[in-house]
Amino acid sequence: MGTGKRGLLTAALTVVCAVTVLAAPGTAFAAPAPTPAPSGSPTPPPSRDLEQVRAKLDKLYHDAAVATDAYNAAEEKAKQQSAQIVALAKKIVEGQRKLAALKDQAGAAARAQYRGGGLPPTAQFLLSDDPGQFLDGAGLVLQGQQATKHLIGELTSTQKELREYADDAAAQWKNLDADRKDKAAAKKRIQQQIDAAQKLESKLEKRDKERLAQLEAQAALKAQTAWLDTGILKKIHGKASAQGEKAVAYASAQLGKPYVWGAEGPDSFDCSGLTSRAWAAAGHPIPRTSQEQWKQLKHVDIKDMRPGDLIIYFDDASHVALYVGDGAIIQAPRPGRTVTVAGAGSMPILGVVRPDA
The missing domain is CATH 3.90.1720.10 (endopeptidase domain like (from Nostoc punctiforme))
Known part of the structure; x- marks a missing residue:
């Protein structure tokens, strides 16, 4: 510092x-004395009127503070939702790449099966010139079938994940839009309260503004004193x-x-x-x-x-x-x-x- x-x-x-x-x-203290008005100047409004002004200003600024909290909350939610949408977008891109690779594998498997004539294993055994060689390769055929089944399962799972990511992203966009509207509404409320307070203060003469500041200080001091008096x-x-x-x-x-x-x-x-x-x-x-x-x-x-x-x-x-x-x-x-x-x-x-x- x-x-x-x-x-x-x-x-x-x-x-x-x-x-x-x-x-x-048990300790007494004197409240700040009001500034005396110059001779011949207009009579200032009674203290009770300025007290009403102070109370009204307090309410306006308090309401602005409540709206500010709502604005900040909506802002934080929007940041989190934007980050979630970005993360989902990355998952979707990665999922699409994976899906494209799986489709290439599926296409290659389909072409290999087509080159094999698409005949069932029994027919290939009967027509083979070397049944022994066929039987040796039968295990590889079975492995290929299992791999194809696994490939289809991966394709289905990846497509399901992509749909879920897309649904989540759509929901987050909807929430983001709602929070942006909440933020805009809170911003409007804040500005209305502050504008009203500033308009009220602008109507006061300099002397009254000074007296109003004294009243604010007195109110704060009174509250602090009451708090301290509790020990x-x-x-x-x-x-x-x-x-x-x-x-x-x-x-x-x-x-x-x-x-x-x-x-x-x-x-x-x-x-x-x-x-x-x-x-x-x-x-x-x-x-x-x-x-x-x-x-x-x-x-x-x-x-x-x-x-x-x-x-x-x-x-x-x-x-x-x-x-x-x-x-x-x-x-x-x-x-x-x-x-x-x-x-x-x-x-x-x-x-x-x-x-x-």
Whole structure:
């Protein structure tokens, strides 16, 4: 990790730790004071109105995150199906070559039989000038018949395999088309949610945007404080594994990079793009989406989590972040934001998973 990134992470963790101290049970803290409006300026909308705006933005971006997970899932399926179709195509080509070779063998056997007159063995014995020589060759005839029978069996088996490969390929093409449609629909939903959020934000004056940012920070701080007030941080003493340290180092090096839905680096990330890429960099590939990370990875109790573990957020597992210790996470939050450090309890926690369990 570069010195600049290391310094940025250290500074961010210092802020989180300071919040941890301030938010300890029984400790009071002051909420950020709103910026005073210049004299003679229009009266800003009441805080409750901005709270409604904040709640609406939260919902729009949450819905965009859900659609992003659906998009990423469809993208992963499409990649797998494309790979399966390529593998089936190779099998079909190889099967066709084998079938052509078998047909050549069958043709050669048929021509040999034609040159022998096509007479049954008994007739050939009676008409032979040298019955002894015929009997010596009778075993070879029997072997030839067995070889022909085996050849016909191989032809039939190969033709059956080719039909199965073709049917499988057709089914995979159908699935691929369906997943491409799912991906396109998810993409449309994402863009609709983001466009609506940006339109809503564009209507706000600069002063209101600043106050809205303060409200967002207050909400995150309130949630983090409530989480810390449970005393959970005193129970968390897990030490990162070697791979976990590598995942944290990778995520730390991405601080400041923009959130872009569907992105998995190296220049931008969405939430699960960051966590999956961090663990891939640690040498331990994991599922691409937050929902699949929640489904497939080992669940651990919050008090047992250690740096490198993934915290899954919201009831629908629509967001994920990397725990880095001291009650902090590194996350790619949402459109318009960058990869950043935040409090682990600043959003509703669904659970914790461990990639390298």
